[in-house]
Amino acid sequence: MTTPPPALTGVGLARSFGAHHAVVHADIALHPGRITGLVGPNGAGKTTLLLMLAGLLAPDRGVIATGDGVADPQVMRSRIGWMPDVFGTWESLTPREILVAFGRLNGADRATADQRARDLLAQVHLVEFTDHPASGLSRGQKQRLGLARALVNHPRILLLDEPASGMDPRSRIELRGQLRAVADAGAAVLVSSHILGELEEMVDDVVMMTGGRTRPPAASTTPRWRVRLVNQPPDQAVVIELADDAAAAAYLAHYVAQGTPVAEFTRLGNGLEQAYLDLDADRT
């Protein structure tokens, strides 16, 4: 089976602001159908990298291209959905008017743009606010409108900077489902977040960034399970790595069929937190 080419690659990217090197060297590849997490401490250069990938900030060095070789920022922008960390709405317009305006800017006729706006407002659960001024939306609701806006043009590449900030727990859970649905439909998704537990649940791949450089994860990011048998003290429980939920189910079924008295079988996540702490170990 051949792996499809990445939907978007950035190679050797660098960007400075005056004398400050925000991104020193970043390499990244985003694959169709996969969600990639971008993780790193404050000031690591994540937003600067995302802005370059979104075609909104020119790199000083390096190349950004789509899988089929397009490097023209304008063509690339038409394929990209971008959700900034702070979504500035036109406060006097309604969510429907905002989404229709973006649809029209992306070349849709009025009827198509209007239908797309209604579909997206249903998807992000903002139907009741359809025709109210955006000034009345809470921060979390504005984030959800920001997600809808990023999806207006059916993007093949979706880039999101801290999308969950300000969202309530239900909206965060729904966001995970929405991003997975977008990836399952074939898009490549890149999401930056400081909420590592949440990223663990959401992402297929991780890119770590610190000091303006992308780095391979310092530790394993394979999912881990904690296994404890009946009468086994908690501090003697075993932690095992298994490729995915299907492998975990097979593992558990095997031991239960053998009569092994399993008392606890808990998914621990994929070690992203430890990998992050290793990455940020130099922080004082």
Ligand SMILES: Nc1ncnc2c1ncn2[C@@H]1O[C@H](COP(=O)(O)OP(=O)(O)OP(=O)(O)O)[C@@H](O)[C@H]1O
């Ligand atoms: N427009 C700008 N002008 C000057 N310096 C900037 C500008 N944008 C970013 N920087 C600096 O570049 C560095 C990287 O910033 P960036 O916002 O990309 O980091 P980040 O990883 O997204 O941080 P955070 O997690 O806090 O959002 C920071 O030191 C920041 O102060």
